[in-house]
Amino acid sequence: MQSPRLFCLCAIFLLIFSSFSSFANEAFRLPQHTHLSKQAVHLNIDPQKQVFSGVTTLHLSFAKPTDVISYHSKALNIKDVYLQYHGKRYPLTVQAPNQYEIVSHKAPLKLKDSATLHIQFSGNLSSHHEGLFRGREQAYLLTQFQSMEARGVFPSLDEPNKKSIFKFSVSTPIEYDVLHNTRVHSITKQHATKLTQFKATPRLNTDILSLAIGQFNATPLDTGHLKSKVYVPKRIPITLPTYFNQIVNASISHIETYLDAPFPFKKLDFIVGNYGSVAAMENLGLVSINYNQIPDLDATDKAHCQFKKLIAHEVAHSWFGNDITMAWYDDYWLNESFTEFIAAKVIQNLYPNQDLCTYTPQSRAFKDDNSKAMPLVFDVKSRKDTLAYGQLHYTKGRALLEMLEQAVGERAFQSLMRRYVDLYHGQNVSTKQFIKLFEDPNLQSVISSFTRQTGYPLVTLSRHNNQIFIEQKDLFNRPEQLWTIPVSLKLWDGGKISTHKLMLSQHKQKVALNKDVKAVFLDAGGVGYFRFVNQSDFEDIPIHKLSRQEKASFNDNLQALAITGHVDFMKYTNALVTELNLLQLGTPRADEIVSTLIDAYLEHVQLNSVSPYTSYLQKHIKLKIQWQQALEKPYGNSLMKLYGVYMQDSNAVNAAKRVYQSGEHIGHAHFDAIVMTLAKNATNEEYKSLIQDFSAIPTTEKEAFLSGLGYVDSAFKAALYYDLLLSDETQGMVIDYRFQFPIFNPALRVSSVQLINARKNEIFNRISSESLQWFPYNFLLACSDEQNKAVHQLFESWQSISGLKSKLSIVSDGIEQCTLNSERIGKSILAASPHSKQ
Numbered sequence: 027m028q029s030p031r032l033f034c035l036c037a038i039f040l041l042i043f044s045s046f047s048s049f050a051n052e053a054f055r056l057p058q059h060t061h062l063s064k065q066a067v068h069l070n071i072d073p074q075k076q077v078f079s080g081v082t083t084l085h086l087s088f089a090k091p092t093d094v095i096s097y098h099s100k101a102l103n104i105k106d107v108y109l110q111y112h113g114k115r116y117p118l119t120v121q122a123p124n125q126y127e128i129v130s131h132k133a134p135l136k137l138k139d140s141a142t143l144h145i146q147f148s149g150n151l152s153s154h155h156e157g158l159f160r161g162r163e164q165a166y167l168l169t170q171f172q173s174m175e176a177r178g179v180f181p182s183l184d185e186p187n188k189k190s191i192f193k194f195s196v197s198t199p200i201e202y203d204v205l206h207n208t209r210v211h212s213i214t215k216q217h218a219t220k221l222t223q224f225k226a227t228p229r230l231n232t233d234i235l236s237l238a239i240g241q242f243n244a245t246p247l248d249t250g251h252l253k254s255k256v257y258v259p260k261r262i263p264i265t266l267p268t269y270f271n272q273i274v275n276a277s278i279s280h281i282e283t284y285l286d287a288p289f290p291f292k293k294l295d296f297i298v299g300n301y302g303s304v305a306a307m308e309n310l311g312l313v314s315i316n317y318n319q320i321p322d323l324d325a326t327d328k329a330h331c332q333f334k335k336l337i338a339h340e341v342a343h344s345w346f347g348n349d350i351t352m353a354w355y356d357d358y359w360l361n362e363s364f365t366e367f368i369a370a371k372v373i374q375n376l377y378p379n380q381d382l383c384t385y386t387p388q389s390r391a392f393k394d395d396n397s398k399a400m401p402l403v404f405d406v407k408s409r410k411d412t413l414a415y416g417q418l419h420y421t422k423g424r425a426l427l428e429m430l431e432q433a434v435g436e437r438a439f440q441s442l443m444r445r446y447v448d449l450y451h452g453q454n455v456s457t458k459q460f461i462k463l464f465e466d467p468n469l470q471s472v473i474s475s476f477t478r479q480t481g482y483p484l485v486t487l488s489r490h491n492n493q494i495f496i497e498q499k500d501l502f503n504r505p506e507q508l509w510t511i512p513v514s515l516k517l518w519d520g521g522k523i524s525t526h527k528l529m530l531s532q533h534k535q536k537v538a539l540n541k542d543v544k545a546v547f548l549d550a551g552g553v554g555y556f557r558f559v560n561q562s563d564f565e566d567i568p569i570h571k572l573s574r575q576e577k578a579s580f581n582d583n584l585q586a587l588a589i590t591g592h593v594d595f596m597k598y599t600n601a602l603v604t605e606l607n608l609l610q611l612g613t614p615r616a617d618e619i620v621s622t623l624i625d626a627y628l629e630h631v632q633l634n635s636v637s638p639y640t641s642y643l644q645k646h647i648k649l650k651i652q653w654q655q656a657l658e659k660p661y662g663n664s665l666m667k668l669y670g671v672y673m674q675d676s677n678a679v680n681a682a683k684r685v686y687q688s689g690e691h692i693g694h695a696h697f698d699a700i701v702m703t704l705a706k707n708a709t710n711e712e713y714k715s716l717i718q719d720f721s722a723i724p725t726t727e728k729e730a731f732l733s734g735l736g737y738v739d740s741a742f743k744a745a746l747y748y749d750l751l752l753s754d755e756t757q758g759m760v761i762d763y764r765f766q767f768p769i770f771n772p773a774l775r776v777s778s779v780q781l782i783n784a785r786k787n788e789i790f791n792r793i794s795s796e797s798l799q800w801f802p803y804n805f806l807l808a809c810s811d812e813q814n815k816a817v818h819q820l821f822e823s824w825q826s827i828s829g830l831k832s833k834l835s836i837v838s839d840g841i842e843q844c845t846l847n848s849e850r851i852g853k854s855i856l857a858a859s860p861h862s863k864q
């Protein structure tokens with residue numbers, strides 16, 4: 027699965043996850059001796075109705091005699107349960123599930139070998155994008171079962187290691203089509219009802235079952251014997267990028283070759299729809315894709331790169347996740363890291379010049395991995411715990427695999443992966459079993475130290491008395507943290523480049539290097555899950571001698587050093603601006619620098635520094651921008667954000683106004699940046715009229731419009747914005763994380779606290795308590811003692827929300843960290859712009 031919030035900075039919210047729930051001492055797992063050999067599920071669904079009903083038969087087998095029958099059921103109304111055993115029927119009393127949604131019946135006698143369980147039930151459509159729910163367009167229903175949500179649609183053994191064969195049939199009003207993991211076996215029409223029966227599934231876990239009910243357009247893909255199709259609800263106008271078919275085929279063939287294992291299943295269709303905050307989901311044979319992930323043709327290379335990677339990722343799940351499945355939810359990183367690892371390889375191989383989005387996964391992970399983050403492997407007992415899955419399971423996990431690959435060598439690592447796939451084909455795997463693949467205890471320790479510990483080390487190279495040392499230190503100052511780190515040094519003797527691999531497992535170690543070494547780079551390959559400083563008297567390797575991945579790592583590391591005070595912040599900014607002035611607009615590096623400057627406004631430039639920082643950029647950036655032309659190019663997007671929203675440049679603002687007033691904004695590739703710029707620079711009256719425009723904006727544009735409207739510059743506008751979020755106009759849209767947009771503006775952080783406090787009841791009515799626990803993340807970019815205090819005061823009366831306290835503590839930790847750094851950064855900005863007004 028992937029959450030779209032992982033893809034944009036607007037979505038820092040939900041990026042760091044944690045949860046420290048306390049559990050009653052009660053079994054949270056089904057009995058391990060009970061297996062589900064097959065299950066038949068029949069559902070009666072009318073998309074116009076809120077209630078659905080069904081009957082199911084579970085064929086259970088028992089590894090040892092038992093007198094307890096258990097299964098999962100969540101918010102279902104169970105009407106009738108009976109057991110069929112040795113030809114006899116035993117009615118069972120309907121029982122309520124326990125806190126882990128497990129229903130247990132005392133069997134009337136000791137059961138041996140096997141029995142069947144028959145359950146009649148009904149349920150309600152979910153009001154969130156989980157279980158069985160309505161697409162926002164109302165005309166179709168979709169499902170999202172990962173994690174632990176299948177049990178909200180039918181009773182089952184809803185655990186990843188209870189793989190089984192499922193046979194589905196669905197009755198609907200005659201005008202609807204039903205899609206499922208497998209192909210249709212038969213369709214029977216009677217009066218106004220249509221019964222769609224499906225072929226049995228391969229053995230799979232409940233999380234990757236899927237249904238879609240509605241009217242769909244189907245586009246065939248050329249995928250050989252798989253005969254794939256892409257389904258889109260009829261009312262959604264979607265154009266798939268022309269490369270879609272190519273990326274699906276290339277992913278399959280590349281992964282088949284890499285793993286020397288054929289595509290494990292017989293079907294690979296796709297369904298596009300409104301999946302809320304899920305970007306895509308690997309449901310076996312019917313992969314879900316959120317329509318908001320599909321980039322416009324004129325979107326940036328980065329957006330296309332990310333979409334391609336998303337598709338490669340979902341295809342890769344056929345092996346990692348669907349065929350080889352995590353043993354339990356605490357091994358989720360195995361599902362997601364392997365798919366990210368392989369997806370990056372597919373993109374780098376297929377699009378070597380447009381693969382920037384696949385570099386340095388660690389640099390994203392570093393943003394979230396601190397002392398309060400969750401380790402990759404952590405205890406999961408309930409659905410609530412799985413909400414702690416964050417981008418680290420993707421980015422940190424992949425970075426870890428890449429470090430291992432570099433340590434053992436590409437070929438040797440490929441052999442290991444092939445062995446893994448061969449050994450565990452069709453089964454479930456735990457982290458322990460993965461670790462056992464590696465015979466070298468050092469490598470085992472690499473995996474355990476990075477999956478069990480949070481944060482990441484700072485690696486330093488130094489020289490004293492002609493001896494070279496390498497050392498590690500926890501960036502969060504926890505003395506007990508120690509990692510086993512595969513480090514690969516890139517060396518230069520003035521002529522030749524070479525690499526030196528070592529395993530850093532102590533706090534400080536000696537390194538033996540050749541005498542002729544002149545320059546070093548501490549992260550050869552750009553895959554190290556650490557920050558690094560060269561404090562030795564070796565020079566840094568000239569940047570043009572680094573690979574593109576290494577350059578990405580170098581730039582990212584330099585930024586981190588500038589934020590943490592190892593390098594002066596404005597010296598670093600100046601280097602960026604100088605580099606930008608020499609680049610052509612639209613090159614990936616120019617885009618990257620513009621994005622870095624935007625990020626600086628979001629994360630590092632605080633209230634007193636906004637004006638001098640802006641003056642500095644206005645004075646030193648020498649780009650000549652023709653706005654009309656720029657807005658027709660992909661790079662116009664981030665340029666409009668930097669100039670229109672942050673530097674409030676009048677030419678940019680006028681260009682945005684022109685587009686909006688001429689009506690060209692509908693369907694405009696940079697609609698989001700244009701709305702953000704208008705919101706920020708509008709008068710109060712103009713802003714009111716923008717808010718009024720929301721109801722008339724076409725559905726396809728509403729998501730971008732609603733986010734863009736949040737980039738405001740006054741408490742007056744922020745109040746209007748929050749009222750819009752809480753109004754009926756946004757029903758069916760995810761509003762929780764959008765509260766952060768006004769808070770991006772350092773001038774509005776304290777007043778936003780008051781505005782939110784005044785709307786507490788409406789917020790509680792609108793957002794489920796499961797989601798409310800993440801609300802403090804809206805303040806993740808807050809950055810002063812005063813703001814920290816205000817945030818704590820706001821949430822004081824929210825403490826009854828389960829899980830909120832730990833989220834607040836992570837946010838608060840981030841605020842403190844930022845406050846410490848911001849003082850130094852602020853001084854650096856002021857020093858660089860001594861004449862600017864404050």
Ligand SMILES: [Zn+2]
Pocket residue numbers: 027028308339343361362365
């Ligand atoms: Zn995934």
